[in-house]
Amino acid sequence: MSAGTAPRRGGFGRLLRAEWTKFRTVRGWVLGLAVAPLVIVTLGLVSASGSHTSCGGPYDVCPAVPVGPGGEAVDDKFYFVHKPLTGDGSITARVSSMTGHIRKPDVTPGVRNEVDGVVPWAKAGVIVKDGTRQGSTYAATMVTGGHGVRMQYDFTGDMAGRPGGVSKDSPRWLRLTRSGEELTGYESADGRHWTVVGTARLAGLPDTVQVGLFVASPGDLTVQQADFGGSIQAVRFTEAIAVFDQVALEGRTSGGAWERDDIGVTLEPDGAPHHPGGFAQSGDTYTVTGVGDIGPTGEGQRIESTLSGLPAGLIVVIVAAVMFVTAEYRRGLIRTSLLAGPRRGRVLAAKATVIGTVTFVAGLAAAGIAVVVGTRILRSNGNPVLPVSTLTELRVIAGVAALLAVAAVLAFALGALFRNSAAAVTVAVAVIVVPHVLATTSVLPLGAAQWLLRLTPAAGFAVQQSIPEYPHVLAYYAPSAGYYPLAPWAGLSVLCAYAALALGLAVVRIRRRDA
Amino acid sequence: MHATIEVHGLRKRFGQTVALDGMSFTVSPGHVTGFVGPNGAGKSTTMRVILGLDAADEGTALxxxxxxxxxxxxxxxxxxxxxxxxxxxxxxxxxxxxxLAHSQGLPAGRVDEVLDQVGLRSAARRRAGGFSLGMRQRLGIAAALLGDPPVLMLDEPVNGLDPEGIVWIRGFLRSLAAQGRAVLVSSHLMSELQDTADHLVVVGRGRVVADTSVADLIAAASRDRVRLRTTARERATTALSQAGATVAVADRDVITVSGLAAERVVAALTAGAVPFSEVAADRATLEEAYLELTRNAVEFRAADAEAGR
Structure with a gap:
């Protein structure tokens, strides 16, 4: 009789090993957790294969999306009046007027309905840029249509100056100085007293840069709630016209005339520019008209669009995780488990660890294949896929694996609480999958959809968002467009909190009740 | 580690139903202790309390x-x-x-040993779902033996076994006890324990009715009854009644005498010149002794049976 022999392994390690043996020796559970990644990969790759983008033209090749210094896809479309500057220097200009046109929905069909006005993120100001290539590094100080003075750089950087617009009576002086790689933006109401708006370091800025005036005006976004759920987004043409004077350059610039470039302008099939910008000079006064935007863009497919099978795979995971515990209650096997491990909380913890770990590994394989292979398929089908850093891609893959694993633990805990498969699966699907489906298919108003993704365990889906929301870019930041109200790890933390709560309640219940 | 089970003053209610009402007994090593009582007497509840599955309202189980x-x-x-x-x-x-072996830090080799012990080696790689009740009982016993424990507790292990299995389990339990283990075996039928148990804990209505060896229990139930075979039944009855005995007719030529020892019965009959052919002490069966003990304890209510399950 061996009662005196001390076991070698630690208590929890033994329980973990026992639960792992339990899991791997029931074919149904192993199959269930093999089916889940299969569902995720298959649905993801099938939908990627079915997605084609065609841009017409003789070669049917879509233009490459410009990429900013940070690696993100960008809009880089503006009217640029510039001169080369070598070495350190600065540009100063006064903006005394900013007006524009916004196209509104046609009232009389076929008759263009344009009104005067500037959109909030219309921009006019001074800029230093590494040449005229789209996506090259830059820094700019500007006045905007509705967000006051800003300093922006490299598309994603944005710093606020004083609020308010410009007019003849209250013009705004803007200045940008270059010192090596460091750019500093200033503003002034009178041209004498200057305040710093911000500083930016542009890594790799060459000795010779283009310095000058710019105007851009992003399209006007309108979102209508459709009658039967969903939303209709429309982006309409706008242009901005800014008047500059008292333009002064310091440093080694060319003495010649200003060069003019309509950066990124769309060309008609006949080669003529579509919605061109413009430049007019009258003495020392320059009038610049610009269309477009300088900033990151969310237009295009995202790597997480290859994860369309995630909700279906999640349901399979939920069923397997619930069965892992309810099967023991159904068969009375839970008593055997508790005889082997009388410290009941530890038994539940060991089971949760096993189901969570197994799901994480399966999820890692599923998300890895779906994202990597799916993105490749999307690109080979001509779809522009928004580039993200390797770190972001890894976060999406590991995050989705974690989402599946934590959801499995939550479902497991619900199974331990209810001791009934049907009830636990129903509740788990209702709190994890259903809110996500409701929120992202835009059957709900935007606010309701966002609250669902803040408050319910479905918040965890935020971990798959690869393209962040930019406050200085107007877009429809809705769950249906792939934007979650919580940051990736914050969303996952909400799910973790629910899983911890449910597991805690399950432990309390199993401790208190007779088995 | 002592091979003992000590139960002291266990009380437990399930709602209005009293399942355990001061249950106390001790199981000592080296023999098979039968834990017997009608359905709903609290046997299974007691076992679950001992095993930490149920919590008692009062009392201790070690x-x-x-x-x-x-x-x-x-x-x-x-x-x-x-x-x-x-x-x-x-x-x-x-x-x-x-x-189960992994949960106790036991080597996998131990699994094959106990499978051999219970005769399940050939079925080791078959799914348990396809097992007969008898095979499941053997598998359950294998699980109980896995850790080579000094204490064994088996709840109704004979239930559903075929005659061959019953013979096997009786011998098996006795051999386990002979190795110095404390073996507690419950049953609601005394006959199942008759040839297995050395000691009996008889329970009824949540408490111990008798805690005794099998021999003592039978002796107590038999008291001093004497069976008498005689052709002169009426004369014998008269003579014995005068000597102070209570007489009952058992058969045409047989009467049962109680309240008088056998030698005094013989003396009274001889004095009265009553012919008789046989005088024997009347040994009660274990079953009779058990029925007499638990007569008062048997109280069948559906709720009891359910709660004590």
């Missing part, structure tokens, strides 16, 4: 001097068979024992 829940590798101290049907049907017999 195995080897310690509460079950304080044991770190409990299957090395106590082996239990409660419900042989508690199996994952798609898991093989061997894998069922394997996870």
């Amino acid at each position: 195995v080897g001097g310690r509460p079950y829940r304080s044991l770190r590798t409990p299957l090395r101290h106590v082996g239990a068979l409660l419900d042989a049907a508690a199996l994952q049907p798609s898991r093989t017999a061997r894998n069922h024992l394997l996870w």
